Amino acid sequence: xxxxxxxxxxxxxxxxxxxxxxxxxxxxxxxxxxxxxxxxxxxxxxxxxxxxxxxxxxxxxxxxxxxxxxxxxxxxxxxxxxxxxxxxxxxxxxxxxxxxxxxxxxxxxxxxxxxxxxxxxxxxxxxxxxxxxxxxxxxxxxxxxxxxxxxxxxxxxxxxxxxxxxxxxxxxxxxxxxxxxxxxxxxxxxxxxxxxxxxxxxxxxxxxxxxxxxxxxxxxxxxxxxxxxxxxxxxxxxxxxxxxxxxxxxxxxxxxxxxxxxxxxxxxxxxxxxxxxxxxxxxxxxxxxxxxxxxxxxxxxxxxxxxxxxxxxxxxxxxxxxxxxxxxxxxxxxxxxxxxxxxxxxxxxxxxxxxxxxxxxxxxxxxx
Amino acid sequence: xxxxxxxxxxxxxxxxxxxxxxxxxxxxxxxxxxxxxxxxxxxxxxxxxxxxxxxxxxxxxxxxxxxxxxxxxxxxxxxxxxxxxxxxxxxxxxxxxxxxxxxxxxxxxxxxxxxxxxxxxxxxxxxxxxxxxxxxxxxxxxxxxxxxxxxxxxxxxxxxxxxxxxxxxxxxxxxxxxxxxxxxxxxxxxxxxxxxxxxxxxxxxxxxxxxxxxxxxxxxxxxxxxxxxxxxxxxxxxxxxxxxxxxxxxxxxxxxxxxxxxxxxxxxxxxxxxxxxxxxxxxxxxxxxxxxxxxxxxxxxxxxxxxxxxxxxxxxxxxxxxxxxxxxxxxxxxxxxxxxxxxxxxxxxxxxxxxxxxxxxxxxxxxx
Numbered sequence: 001x002x003x004x005x006x007x008x009x010x011x012x013x014x015x016x017x018x019x020x021x022x023x024x025x026x027x028x029x030x031x032x033x034x035x036x037x038x039x040x041x042x043x044x045x046x047x048x049x050x051x052x053x054x055x056x057x058x059x060x061x062x063x064x065x066x067x068x069x070x071x072x073x074x075x076x077x078x079x080x081x082x083x084x085x086x087x088x089x090x091x092x093x094x095x096x097x098x099x100x101x102x103x104x105x106x107x108x109x110x111x112x113x114x115x116x117x118x119x120x121x122x123x124x125x126x127x128x129x130x131x132x133x134x135x136x137x138x139x140x141x142x143x144x145x146x147x148x149x150x151x152x153x154x155x156x157x158x159x160x161x162x163x164x165x166x167x168x169x170x171x172x173x174x175x176x177x178x179x180x181x182x183x184x185x186x187x188x189x190x191x192x193x194x195x196x197x198x199x200x201x202x203x204x205x206x207x208x209x210x211x212x213x214x215x216x217x218x219x220x221x222x223x224x225x226x227x228x229x230x231x232x233x234x235x236x237x238x239x240x241x242x243x244x245x246x247x248x249x250x251x252x253x254x255x256x257x258x259x260x261x262x263x264x265x266x267x268x269x270x271x272x273x274x275x276x277x278x279x280x281x282x283x284x285x286x287x288x289x290x291x292x293x294x295x296x297x298x299x300x301x302x303x304x305x306x307x308x309x310x311x312x313x314x315x316x317x318x319x320x321x322x323x324x325x326x327x328x329x330x331x332x333x334x335x336x337x338x339x340x341x342x343x344x345x346x347x348x349x350x351x352x353x354x355x356x357x358x359x360x361x362x363x364x365x366x367x368x
Numbered sequence: 369x370x371x372x373x374x375x376x377x378x379x380x381x382x383x384x385x386x387x388x389x390x391x392x393x394x395x396x397x398x399x400x401x402x403x404x405x406x407x408x409x410x411x412x413x414x415x416x417x418x419x420x421x422x423x424x425x426x427x428x429x430x431x432x433x434x435x436x437x438x439x440x441x442x443x444x445x446x447x448x449x450x451x452x453x454x455x456x457x458x459x460x461x462x463x464x465x466x467x468x469x470x471x472x473x474x475x476x477x478x479x480x481x482x483x484x485x486x487x488x489x490x491x492x493x494x495x496x497x498x499x500x501x502x503x504x505x506x507x508x509x510x511x512x513x514x515x516x517x518x519x520x521x522x523x524x525x526x527x528x529x530x531x532x533x534x535x536x537x538x539x540x541x542x543x544x545x546x547x548x549x550x551x552x553x554x555x556x557x558x559x560x561x562x563x564x565x566x567x568x569x570x571x572x573x574x575x576x577x578x579x580x581x582x583x584x585x586x587x588x589x590x591x592x593x594x595x596x597x598x599x600x601x602x603x604x605x606x607x608x609x610x611x612x613x614x615x616x617x618x619x620x621x622x623x624x625x626x627x628x629x630x631x632x633x634x635x636x637x638x639x640x641x642x643x644x645x646x647x648x649x650x651x652x653x654x655x656x657x658x659x660x661x662x663x664x665x666x667x668x669x670x671x672x673x674x675x676x677x678x679x680x681x682x683x684x685x686x687x688x689x690x691x692x693x694x695x696x697x698x699x700x701x702x703x704x705x706x707x708x709x710x711x712x713x714x715x716x717x718x719x720x721x722x723x724x725x726x727x728x729x730x731x732x733x734x735x736x
Contacts, residue, residue, distance in 0.1 A: 179601040179624040180593065186625045187555070187590045190632070194582035196564055214562035215586075222555045222590045225548065230686060233547040239655065251388075251487060254652065256547040257554045264558070284622065287607065318598060 001076050001083045005059035007032050009098060010135060016093070016128055022118035026107065029132050030098030031055050031090035034074060035082035044138055045080060045366075046129070046165070047089040048146030048153035050352075051279050052271055054097035057089045058082075072355045079359035080366070085142065092153070093128040094120035094279060096272035103205060103272050114201045114274060122149070122286045126156040130164065143167035143366060147351035148317070149279070152286050159288055162303040169365055171309035171358065172351040174321040175295055176287035181316050184226045185280040188219025192273045201274055209269055216273045217264035224263055229313035229347035299328050306337040307365050309358055313345040338365075369444050369451045373427035374401050377466060378503060384461070384496055390486035394475065397500050398466030399423050399458035402442060403450035412506055413448060413734075414497070414533070415457040416514030416521035418720075419647050420639055422465035425457045426450075440723045447727035448734070453510065460521070461496040462488035462647060464640035471573060471640050482569045482642060490517070490654045494524040498532065511535035511734060515719035516685070517647070520654050527656055530671040537733055539677035539726065540719040542689040543663055544655035549684050552594045553648040556587025560641045569642055577637055584641045585632035592631055597681035597715035667696050674705040675733050677726055679718040706733075 008031055015025035032055040037043065047057050047070065058074035060067040074080045074087055091099040094117070102117035133139070144165045146154040151173025158168040174181075192198055195215025197208065228236070237256035292298040308326055310319035319341050326339035342357050344350040350357070376399055383393035400423040405411065415425050415438065426442035428435040442448045442455055459467040462485070470485035501507070512533045514522040519541025526536040542549075560566055563583025565576070576584075596604070605624035660666040676694055678687035687709050694707030710725050712718040718725070 176607060178598070179605040179607070179622070180596075180598050182607075182622050182624050183589075183593045183601065183628060186622075186628050187586060187593070190582070190589060190629070191559060191586045194586065195562075214558070218555060218559045218562065218583075218586060221551075221558060222593075225551045225555070225590075228548075230546070230548050233551065237547040239544060239547070239550075254547070254550050254554075256550050260551060260554050261558070 027100035044141040048150035050148035055091040096275040191219040231345035395468035412509040416518035418516035423459040464643040559587040599713035
């Protein structure tokens with residue numbers, strides 16, 4: 001069967017009440033669906049995306065060469081089987097791929113919000129999705145699945161809308177962002193903020209996409225250190241030079257340097273710097289126990305079947321952070337959870353790259 | 369007894385032949401001594417400094433509040449006892465604290481070398497020190513001790529001047545800089561190079577010291593992530609905010625952010641950006657097996673008694689990198705080495721901070 005990829009934009013005129021006390025009104029949410037919704041709407045799976053991800057998680061657009069970011073996982077006969085499930089992935093509020101964000105026009109003006117855009121939290125992102133699903137007349141879903149910031153959303157769903165999903169799969173994520181992740185984000189934020197081409201937020205987005213914003217490139221390079229693991233860097237780059245002729249040993253460029261440069265500068269062509277500031281802020285302030293007396297109290301809210309997947313080589317969200325959640329669940333007598341620590345040395349990116357190491361767990365969870 | 373701190377500048381008119389094939393001529397080396405040289409010059413200990421260190425490793429200058437970087441280790445009755453030993457620490461060639469570097473006047477002009485300064489390697493730094501010691505009529509020393517880039521120098525001494533030191537202590541270092549360390553350096557280098565105030569190397573050093581160079585601050589922030597460990601960050605900062613009044617949970621600054629900012633910007637007041645590029649380059653291209661068929665062949669040159677000390681929490685030079693050296697030494701039948709892995713969760717900075725965890729090993733090595 002075909003993937004049946006469809007892209008929609010939903011416009012909301014009612015205000016979205018944010019955790020900060022501010023409101024967003026009106027706002028748009030862009031989302032993509034795959035597969036076919038069955039009659040009683042009981043075959044929905046929600047996919048949540050990460051920091052730089054989008055609603056485009058599967059299939060390939062006509063003029064594109066690159067497929068969606070979880071294409072290996074979602075499709076006919078794949079782990080998340082679109083012959084069976086109706087899959088929805090929304091671009092989060094605050095992002096730059098169509099949903100309302102800092103560079104969207106600030107009503108009633110045509111100029112973008114820029115710094116007038118409110119601080120958005122992971123909880124806000126989830127609330128906006130919940131409202132969208134209400135509008136689509138979907139009130140209960142089979143599963144919510146996400147990695148990294150997507151995993152944060154999955155967990156927030158589990159705690160704040162405990163009856164919404166039967167199953168939750170959160171991977172390569174945490175219950176509260178730890179100082180090393182905040183530190184990596186800080187480097188990127190500072191690099192962006194201090195770049196004169198950023199013009200204190202008043203840059204021209206077209207110019208940035210054309211020229212690249214070196215501050216964001218530098219920040220992204222730091223990010224890439226956290227996405228890889230030491231094992232994968234050693235295997236991938238070692239001490240190899242980009243070219244090995246003659247004097248390169250003293251004067252040449254290491255392959256790891258070239259890799260960081262390429263990925264850093266390429267990133268500035270497709271991601272918006274102000275959005276990077278807002279989304280990293282959302283990640284930094286994420287803490288699922290906010291509003292509860294403790295992590296225990298927060299996790300007591302969970303009624304869905306929960307699967308936690310961590311990756312041994314993950315430098316950004318360490319496997320022990322997910323183990324902590326599993327321990328809490330055990331302590332509070334939750335009988336409906338599984339914790340899996342995947343033996344990968346790929347680093348944080350494992351949830352995007354090493355599908356073969358965890359897709360069977362997703363399949364089992366969805367079938368079982 | 370007093371520390372007997374003395375600072376000297378030695379001027380060399382003969383060319384220094386560098387690994388790159390270029391020469392440095394003339395050049396200066398600044399160095400500091402502590403304790404008293406005995407009659408037969410048999411009580412010398414050489415200390416080698418790290419990337420941002422200097423020759424000032426012990427004692428406190430009259431107008432300073434801060435002591436030298438290894439003051440806890442070097443002095444009367446301390447692990448490196450200046451009542452007994454005559455301690456010498458030189459500022460490496462290429463650095464910015466008095467020895468000839470990129471911002472020194474380029475003869476016959478008064479203008480600094482800037483990019484015309486040659487690439488300097490760790491081997492070059494060691495060679496320049498060896499020539500200085502020759503001039504001081506010191507041809508054999510009791511020990512050479514260093515951490516991080518200082519450890520690299522100690523190892524280069526051991527391999528290239530095997531008869532020069534009786535004992536070598538190298539800590540928190542490696543035999544060849546690995547891609548993750550190169551990656552951290554790359555972020556800093558790129559951040560400096562792309563800062564418009566850096567003016568492609570033609571900045572005014574006084575202006576930089578006054579205003580701070582945000583590119584270097586950003587780079588240093590990335591560096592600090594590698595100096596700390598995740599354990600130490602969790603203990604030191606957790607998810608605490610700098611201030612905890614009211615809305616700070618959503619809008620405030622995390623303590624870890626504040627720490628990085630302070631250390632990043634403060635760094636630009638006392639370190640030169642062009643020097644940072646040159647010294648990180650030297651660290652990146654460091655590989656003690658360069659010029660040999662293998663690491664084994666290089667390490668076969670070592671005749672001194674060797675002590676290798678790694679720190680479990682070190683993120684920059686992982687403990688297994690030093691373990692690799694110890695394994696090689698074992699394989700080639702070296703009976704004169706010790707490898708110690710210190711149980712510290714302090715990260716790379718442990719060699720500067722957690723003296724109590726390793727000073728007894730240094731004492732034992734010097735006495736034994």
